Amino acid sequence: MSDPIKKITLKDGTVRYRFVVDIGRDPETGKRQQKTFTFDTKREARAEYDKTRHKVNEGTYIRPSNTTVGEYLDGWLEGATRNLRVSSKRSYRDALRPVREQLGATPIQRVTKADIERMVTWMETAGRRRGGKPGTGLGPRSVRLTLGRLTAAFEMATLEGLVARNVAKLVKPPKYKPAKPDTWSKDEVRLFLLKAKDDRLDAAWRLTLYGLRRGEVLGLRWDEDVDFGTFATQCGKHEVKWCVDCYVEGTATVHVQQACVLVEGKVLIVPPKSENGFRKLPLDVAAASALHTLKVKQAEEKLAVGEGYVSSGYVVVDEVGEPVHPEWYSDEFGRLSKRAGVKRIVLHEGRHTALSLMEKAGVPISIVSKWAGHYDTAFTYSTYVHASDEDLHTGTEALGKLYG
Incomplete structure (x- = not known):
């Protein structure tokens, strides 16, 4: 068998050593592919020939590719986000914006750990494009999210045989300690609800403090999602409809089947986050x-407005029937909290408040989790159930009874 390494002499008399290796077929075209290698010495050529042949035979050879990071991310995102909600898809795209800006035009096979380290430094010092002053640094949470998405993409590229190893895994993410959500005590909730009684959206605020997400409250419809049951019929004892005295707990229900969310400035109606999100409360x-x-109240407003009233069918609407904007709803919650004289918490912390108070009241965590629409009780416990310093007195009382 002839030696695959050939000695060649260039026009200027320089001697080189060259060999050609069959590296298999192009996965897209099916055509046979070969690669030519040239070295200064036969020893170097022999070492590379043996190494390359071994990789080809083992199926670990990485074919040269000019695919850029941006091009690869386009394809990766299509598969990674296929079954996700619109808002989740946006989260993926937003997380990878810094990658596209800093590394998008770079061939993915040429990206090094140092390239990604420089991108991280840029993100921490000047990477902000929105959500604050452009040109300032991003926080550790944003940097970690970007690194996480990039690592996942490079991991797939490694499995596909496009890159030899996942260099993104070598970059250490910045430390990040999430702020603990603030919650209200049951007394603060009562103060808020007392003030909310005079507000036309009292029902919405109550549902928020029953643990529904903002989008779930704003997505409720009268005909499809609200069922008053026998509450809407004449009771036997007082012979009146809507009898509070004869109401049996759980007679009326709300069916969570969709959510009204804000994505890139657009209000969208989307299904719940998961199958567990579909629930009847x-x-x-x-x-x-x-x-x-x-x-x-809405029926009265419709009569007063006349033809200009918008019959949207949604529960949470303004005085002319238009569904309220999600950001307005969050802001109004803050304004109402201030009028109620309670400490300021953000709207989503009302959900944390509800689930924490349910658990403290002795509701089994399995029920709290199902009420919240979660897939896992451990997630509910670790993320949404919080104990306050005042709650430690419960431990003191328990120990006193045990050891007294």
Whole structure:
């Protein structure tokens, strides 16, 4: 068998050593591919020939590719986000914006750990493009999210045989300690709800503090999602409809089947985050009565406005029937909190408040988790159930009874 390494002499008399290796077929065209290698010495050529042949035979040879990081991410995102909600897809795209800006035009096979380290430094010092002053640094949470998405993409590229190893895994993410969500005590909740009683959206605020997400509250529709049950019929004892005295807990329900969310400035209607998000929640008499009061109020407003009234069918609308904007709803929650004289928490912390108070009241965590629409009780416990310093007195009382 002839030696695959050939000695060649260039026009200027320089001697080189060259060999050609069959590296298999192009996965897209099916055509046979060969690669030519040239070295200064036969020893170097022999070493590279043996190494390359071994990799080809083992199936670990990485074919040269000019695919850029940006091009690869386009394809990776299509598969990685195929079954995700629109808002989740946006989260992926946003996380990879710094990568596209700093490394998008670079061939993926040429990206080094140093390239990614420089991108991280740029993100921490000047990477902000929105959500604050452009040109300032991004926080550790944003940097970690970007690194996480990039690492996942490079991991797939490694499995596909496009790159030899995942250099993104070698970059250490910045330390990040998430802020602990703030919650209200049951007394603060009562103060807020007392003030909210005079607000036309009392029912919505109550549902928020029953643990529904903002999008879930704003996505509720009268006909499809709210069922008053026998509350809407004449009771046997007092012979009146909407009888609070005869209301049986859970008679009325709200069915969470969709959410109204804000994505890139656009209001969209999307299904719940998961199958667990589809749920029918039984209501107490206070929530059921507040919903009935709101329905009556909207009927009066429709008569007053006349033809200009928008019959959207949604529960949470303004005085002319238009569904309220998600950002307005969050801001209004803050304004109402201030008027109620309670400490300021963000709207989503109302959900944390509800689930924490349910757990403290002795509701089994499995029920709390199902109420919240979560897939896992451990997630509910670790993310949404919080104990305050005042709650430590419960431990003191328990120990006193045990050891007293």
